[in-house]
Each structure stands twice: as structure tokens, then as C-alpha cells.
Amino acid sequence: xxxxxxxxxxxxxxxxxxxxxxxxxxxxxxxxxxxxxxxxxxxxxxxxxxxxxxxxxxxxxxxxxxxxxxxxxxxxxxxxxxxxxxxxxxxxxxxxxxxxxxxxxxxxxxxxxxxxxxxxxxxxxxxxxxxxxxxxxxxxxxxxxxxxxxxxxxxxxxxxxxxxxxxxxxxxxxxxxxxxxxxxxxxxxxxxxxxxxxxxxxxxxxxxxxxxxxxxxxxxxxxxxxxxxxxxxxxxxxxxxxxxxxxxxxxxxxxxxxxxxxxxxxxxxxxxxxxxxxxxxxxxxxxxxxxxxxxxxxxxxxxxxxxxxxxxxxxxxxxxxxxxxxxxxxxxxxxxxxxxxxxxxxxxxxxxxxxxxxxxxxxxxxxxxxxxxxxxxxxxxxxxxxxxxxxxxxxxxxxxxxxxxxxxxxxxxxxxxxxxxxxxxxxxxxxxxxxxxxxxxxxxxxxxxxxxxxxxxxxxxxxxxxxxxxxxxxxxxxxxxxxxxxxxxxxxxxxxxxxxxxxxxxxxxxxxxxxxxxxxxxxxxxxxxxxxxxxxxxxxxxxxxxxxxxxxxxxxxxxxxxxxxxxxxxxxxxxxxxxxxxxxxxxxxxxxxxxxxxxxxxxxxxxxxxxxxxxxxxxxxxxxxxxxxxxxxxxxxxxxxxxxxxxxxxxxxxxxxxxxxxxxxxxxxxxxxxxxxxxxxxxxxxxxxxxxxxxxxxxxxxxxxxxxxxxxxxxxxxxxxxxxxxxxxxxxxxxxxxxxxxxxxxxxxxxxxxxxxxxxxxxxxxxxxxxxxxxxxxxxxxxxxxxxxxxxxxxxxxxxxxxxxxxxxxxxxxxxxxxxxxxxxxxxxx
Amino acid sequence: xxxxxxxxxxxxxxxxxxxxxxxxxxxxxxxxxxxxxxxxxxxxxxxxxxxxxxxxxxxxx
Numbered sequence: 001x002x003x004x005x006x007x008x009x010x011x012x013x014x015x016x017x018x019x020x021x022x023x024x025x026x027x028x029x030x031x032x033x034x035x036x037x038x039x040x041x042x043x044x045x046x047x048x049x050x051x052x053x054x055x056x057x058x059x060x061x062x063x064x065x066x067x068x069x070x071x072x073x074x075x076x077x078x079x080x081x082x083x084x085x086x087x088x089x090x091x092x093x094x095x096x097x098x099x100x101x102x103x104x105x106x107x108x109x110x111x112x113x114x115x116x117x118x119x120x121x122x123x124x125x126x127x128x129x130x131x132x133x134x135x136x137x138x139x140x141x142x143x144x145x146x147x148x149x150x151x152x153x154x155x156x157x158x159x160x161x162x163x164x165x166x167x168x169x170x171x172x173x174x175x176x177x178x179x180x181x182x183x184x185x186x187x188x189x190x191x192x193x194x195x196x197x198x199x200x201x202x203x204x205x206x207x208x209x210x211x212x213x214x215x216x217x218x219x220x221x222x223x224x225x226x227x228x229x230x231x232x233x234x235x236x237x238x239x240x241x242x243x244x245x246x247x248x249x250x251x252x253x254x255x256x257x258x259x260x261x262x263x264x265x266x267x268x269x270x271x272x273x274x275x276x277x278x279x280x281x282x283x284x285x286x287x288x289x290x291x292x293x294x295x296x297x298x299x300x301x302x303x304x305x306x307x308x309x310x311x312x313x314x315x316x317x318x319x320x321x322x323x324x325x326x327x328x329x330x331x332x333x334x335x336x337x338x339x340x341x342x343x344x345x346x347x348x349x350x351x352x353x354x355x356x357x358x359x360x361x362x363x364x365x366x367x368x369x370x371x372x373x374x375x376x377x378x379x380x381x382x383x384x385x386x387x388x389x390x391x392x393x394x395x396x397x398x399x400x401x402x403x404x405x406x407x408x409x410x411x412x413x414x415x416x417x418x419x420x421x422x423x424x425x426x427x428x429x430x431x432x433x434x435x436x437x438x439x440x441x442x443x444x445x446x447x448x449x450x451x452x453x454x455x456x457x458x459x460x461x462x463x464x465x466x467x468x469x470x471x472x473x474x475x476x477x478x479x480x481x482x483x484x485x486x487x488x489x490x491x492x493x494x495x496x497x498x499x500x501x502x503x504x505x506x507x508x509x510x511x512x513x514x515x516x517x518x519x520x521x522x523x524x525x526x527x528x529x530x531x532x533x534x535x536x537x538x539x540x541x542x543x544x545x546x547x548x549x550x551x552x553x554x555x556x557x558x559x560x561x562x563x564x565x566x567x568x569x570x571x572x573x574x575x576x577x578x579x580x581x582x583x584x585x586x587x588x589x590x591x592x593x594x595x596x597x598x599x600x601x602x603x604x605x606x607x608x609x610x611x612x613x614x615x616x617x618x619x620x621x622x623x624x625x626x627x628x629x630x631x632x633x634x635x636x637x638x639x640x641x642x643x644x645x646x647x648x649x650x651x652x653x654x655x656x657x658x659x660x661x662x663x664x665x666x667x668x669x670x671x672x673x674x675x676x677x678x679x680x681x682x683x684x685x686x687x688x689x690x691x692x693x694x695x696x697x698x699x700x701x702x703x704x705x706x707x708x709x710x711x712x713x714x715x716x717x718x719x720x721x722x723x724x725x726x727x728x729x730x731x732x733x734x735x736x737x738x739x740x741x742x743x744x745x746x747x748x749x750x751x752x753x754x755x756x757x758x759x760x761x762x763x764x765x766x767x768x769x770x771x772x773x774x775x776x777x778x779x780x781x782x783x784x785x786x787x788x789x790x791x792x793x794x795x796x797x798x799x800x801x802x803x804x805x806x807x808x809x810x811x812x813x814x815x816x817x818x819x820x821x822x823x824x825x826x827x828x829x830x
Numbered sequence: 831x832x833x834x835x836x837x838x839x840x841x842x843x844x845x846x847x848x849x850x851x852x853x854x855x856x857x858x859x860x861x862x863x864x865x866x867x868x869x870x871x872x873x874x875x876x877x878x879x880x881x882x883x884x885x886x887x888x889x890x891x
Binding site: 184187188191192195196199200203206207220223226227230233234237 | 831834835838839841842845848849852853856857859861862
């Protein structure tokens, strides 16, 4: 940076005290100087200084000599994005994306543009951390986002953004539409560069082949010269346009005193092009145009695949933070008036009633008051099929109403919604850097430096041999080494696998998940709410009096109508599924919490609930054959016991399949439950668990904890699957905790993973994905070590020509990146 | 053989023409969506559409 404090003589030149760039008066408080046209020139602001620097750096300093008038206003000369930086200090602009914390700290999420490699990310992190006032920086390579916290009193947001700009990247406030546009732009650029390199490569090859195939002297020198010139002409755009990304990457690294992955690539490209051009112009010597274009094309190909798989991973994760609709149709007068009024979704408060039209997104979490239809919850479960919902059912904000219009009462808004929790959990995982990636990053840095040293040694060692050998061998060393398995393929593999998991409804909330999941040997299930649904089901209706089961069910369901209790839901579901059960009106319903419900049907008083509650109305003792058991409710009227209704928990429909899948993957299954042995063993039998020791009934939370600890003492890696709330301590103990979540309790679930879909089968699929990810990363690293260990010494010995080196290196990066891309959704069948 | 003096520059010019076409195609968004158009061909638009739009079409990035 060529800003410095002005000396006295230089100040005299600026006697007018005006900005050299825009001619506005200088302020003493802020002064920026740039070296333009042989002298230090004072500038009024950082914006002008940056523009002047850009102009000079671009070799356009003549502008200052030839301009007829100073810049009218400094903003006009600023590139658009730099003007934007200034505007970020304006409160109204900041409001949209800066969150204020306690004690003057601010937080914001920024989107980075121009990230090519993990090294850039590292660089941004380091630079930002050094800024005074910045307390927290976390950069996510996959999503190309940086989360930052700073003290507003000490540092301005615009200077943070400018620091990022200094590194050669651009930061924008995170905003989905902007980001889609950026991604499209980036993708088009990559595609064009790739295709341009392909065209250049094929055509240069056409000119090179005759020379390779002919004997020396077969081709007349003038034709060879012509073909060399044609090759030079076609290589020029490849080097200038396509290889630009390597040059800028290398420059970024070098200007911050680091050696990154792009440095050897840029050096090889530049020196091969320089030497070939010299040979073409001066005549004689070797040309490497064919090797060079091939090298660039194949490298770009590998990077294109990597960028695509990263984009897909981000899309899958972003699907979870699907934006809520901006407006909602509020029904203030419900139920008396159906008049709707459009309000901003953000302005909704709990208790509001909204009308969600067919095809519309539900604006916040709530309960359906009226209407029945289907809701597409793909957002949570990855399941494209819509779920039937009726009055009384809970709906999650952001899901789509695929059926008829619904009236929904809002319960939770803003940061309390399920969607907001999911987004926070996913962000937490993205914000942490997995250990796999950390190690890979460190090795890749040292690796590039080693390559440069080896290339220098090769050149020096071959110098005494004379001829062109020293040059082509050193180029071959630079070209042949391939750090891609570390620097590109490991993050790509992790990103692809994470997106794969989230697409089957398994949300990772911690970065170590992939690593730990792959090592899991034992899966411990909590029975209730995990293997079984949290919903009850009606197991048996035992008539005790004069009425038949259908009539009993109608009455019971009617009495319980409108109650949110699990028993009520079970009865309602049973009544819906039983033919011949019809709706009868119940009146004067009174709820007694923990006891039951009293109501009138056809003029007679009925009670449903506990033995004591119903017994008080009946007045006679309960018949002996109706001996009380666990989950049961009784129905009675004055003078007559009508029925006993037994309830039990329904096994999840895919539980057996899921456990079979886990067993097939070699995991041991354990079931812990607080229930009585009979119930637990019957479920274990249904699930095909034969080992008695793996099924524990009547377990207290303390016992569950000890059980998991004893497994871990044996060296097993335990994954605990629970409902996330009652088993919190056991979940915390296990190496990997997986919470089943019906969505609503997500906030309290503090686990490593959340099973959003409620599909247990996703666990088996996830285990396969995680193991495959670990295998792919190990394969890639093994390949990289093996390949480099063989190729580098061969290149140093002079056994590999530059074209073979280019082919070898590029093929190697394609192999590792392609291997990582296999982890994407659809690439794995569990 | 002298024809090569014409043909080789011509081949270079042809490549440059291709580059221009390619640049236009990329900038015009011809390659932005590989999946949508494939399905569009198969979509049957003979049947009368219901008046309202389908819920939401998220484009793959």
C-alpha cells in the first residue's frame, strides 16, 4: 500500500489543500496519499485514494494528465461497489442486516465474492481478526459467508468491508437475491473460461500433432514457424482470460507473504508461456503451448466440478432457511368477519389469525383453526409428498399449503419459529471448520512451498547438463504436483456429504458430525418418541356396559374434540379411520386438567378420563375385569361404566427397516426405555432385536447414562438417538447425539444432529453417507500421497516432459474432485 | 502446401469466431439451466391450466 504520511515539501505542492483526485478541500482529520505520476498526491478520502490507486495500478495514470476537469463529485469516480461500502455506515442501510447486541456490539453476516480456495478464507479471517474492535470472525468456505461481530465504537463497518477488499475479495451484506445473482455470474464466468480453454487446447493440439508425429526435418521450417505463431495466438486468450484466476490467486497469496496452491500453478503457466513465446519470436527452442493449454483446461475443469458441487451443497442447506413470505393475509375479525388485510409477515404477533391461500406459504408457526388440506413440509423432511392436515394440527412457518385455503392461528413468530431455529442450527455447523478441513488446509500450505523449493533444486541440478533440460524439468516439477486432494477435494467432499444428509432430513448442527458418525459402532435408542411415535394409538376398546364399540368411540371422540391431549388425538384418529362412526354433537364440555372431560350428549351426562374422575359420576365400583393398567381411559355415565379404552404407542412405520439398515452397516443396536419390561420386549421383538442384554427396561435417566458410559469404556463409539428433551443428559454423554424432532421442540434440542423428517430410515442412510465420506477423503489423500511420491521424483529426474506433467496433474485433480462429487445426492444409494 | 499459409490463419479465425459465439451463448444464459428446458419439452400444455399458478418453482442453482 502506498499511502504514507506527507512530508513538508509534498505538502507545499498541495498548497491549495485540495484533493488531487476530486478537487474537494482536504480535511485535516483524514488524509490519504497516493503516489501518482512521480509524486505523492493528497486525497480527501479513502474512496478517492482507492480509486486513484486502482487507476495507477491499471496503468491509467495518464488520466490525471489528460483530464480537463477534476471529478465533479468523488462518488462519481468511485466504482459502484466502493460507493456501497460508504453507504454501509448509514444507519438506515445497516438496519437491514446488522443485528445489535449488548454493549454496542454489532453482528452481521456478509457474503464473500471471489473466493477461489480455502486459503482466501484463511486470509480474510486473519486480516479481520487483526482489526481493532473486531471480536469474532468466522468464515464459511462452503457457503462463502463470513459472520462477524464488532464493537461499533471502535471500528466502522465500511472499514471492515474495505479490509476484505484489500485482500482482493468483495463482501456484501448477505441477501438471498443478491447472492443468486452473484452465483449466476460466477457460474457463467467459469463456464466461459472452461469452454475457451477447451477450444484453445483442441486447436493448439491440432498444430502440435504434426510436429510430434513427423521425423525431425520433415516439416519445412516456415510451416513449423507458422504453426507456432498460430499456437501462440490461440494460447494468448487462454493465458490472459482463463488462467487469470490462478494468477490472481497466486498474487493474493504472495502479496500476503504466503505460498498457496495457486503459486506453483501460476509460476508454471507464466514461465512456460514466456519461454514458448520467446522461442516463437526468436526462433528455435522448445514450445510448450499444447501442454500449457491442456494444463489450464483440465485444472479449470476440476475447479468447475468443485464449484458446482459446492453450489449444490449450499442450495441444499439454504433450502432450510427458505424465506418466509413477505406478506400475510391477516383476518383481524375472525371468526365473525372474514375480511382480510395484508400485513407484513414480520408484523404478525402470536394470536393473530391469517388466511393461507392455496399454494401459499404459511407465514409463521401456528395451528389450523379451519379448513383441511395438505401441507408440503419438504422444507423439514425432504419429503416431497404433502401431509394431510386438519383443524387442530400444528403447521410450521415456511411450509407450503398444497390444498384448500386454511385459517391459521399464529403461535410463534420471528426468532421463535421452527424455521429460525433450523437456520440457526445449520449456521452453527457451517460456522465451525471441521477438523478434516483444518488438517488439509495446514498440509496444503506447506506442500506448495515444498514444491517451489523442489522445482528450484531441479533447475539448479540440471543446469550443468546444458541445453533446455533445466527449464523443462523445473516446469514439469511445478506442473506435476497436485495438492488438490487436500485443498479442493476435502472441503468439496464434506460439503457434498452435508448437503446429502440435509436432503434426507438429517440436519447436522456441529461440524464434527461427519467424522464421528462414520466411526459409530453402537446406536442406542430411547424407545418412547424415538422408535415409537409420540402419538398414542387406540389399542383396544373394551365395552363394560350396554353400548357397542362404535357408539363408545363416537362418544369418546366427541367428548375429547378440541382437546389437544394425546389421548384426544388418538381417539380422533381412531374415529376417523373407523367406518360407521358418525359425529354427534356434544354440549357443555368442561375440561379438568389431569382428570378428564365431562360433557352432555343427547341430554345425558358423560365423563371420560381417570378412574377416580369417571367413578365419581358413575357411583358404582369398577368391575374387576377392567383392572386398571397403564395408558387407559374410562368412559362412564351416571350409574353405568361404559368402556375402558386402552392406548399404546405406535411403532414408527419405518423403525424395523431403519434398524435393519443400521445392522447391515455393522452397527450394534441398543434400546433403553423407562417402560415396563413387557411393553419394551414386545417392541424389541417386533424390531428384530434378539440380544436380551441390549434391551433395558425400567431404565432411569441415571441408568441410561451409566449404560452409555459402560459402552464407551469398552471403546465403542456411541450414537444416542432420543427425543432430545427428556434424554438431554444421555445425549450429551454420547459421542454423537441425534435428536428426533417433531419440529416444535427443536429449540430445546441441543444435539449434534437433528432428524427433521422423523424418518428413522434416514439414520441408516446417513451412516452410509458418513462412512462413504470418510472413505472418499481417505482415498483422496492416499491417492495424493501416492501420486506425488511417484510423480515428483520422476519429474525431478527429467523422465516426465511438461505435457505429460500437465496431463498427470490435471488428471489427478479431476480424479480427487470427481471422487468427492460422488457424495452428492443421487450419487449414493443406501 | 502453400495453401497452409491461408488455411492455418483461417482456422485461427474460425476458432475466434467460435469464441465469440460461445461468449454470446454464455452471456445470454443458454447454459444457466440444464434441467428445466429438458422437462419443459415433456410438459403437456394442451390441457387447460387452472387459473392459479403452481405453488412455486425453485430453480436449481
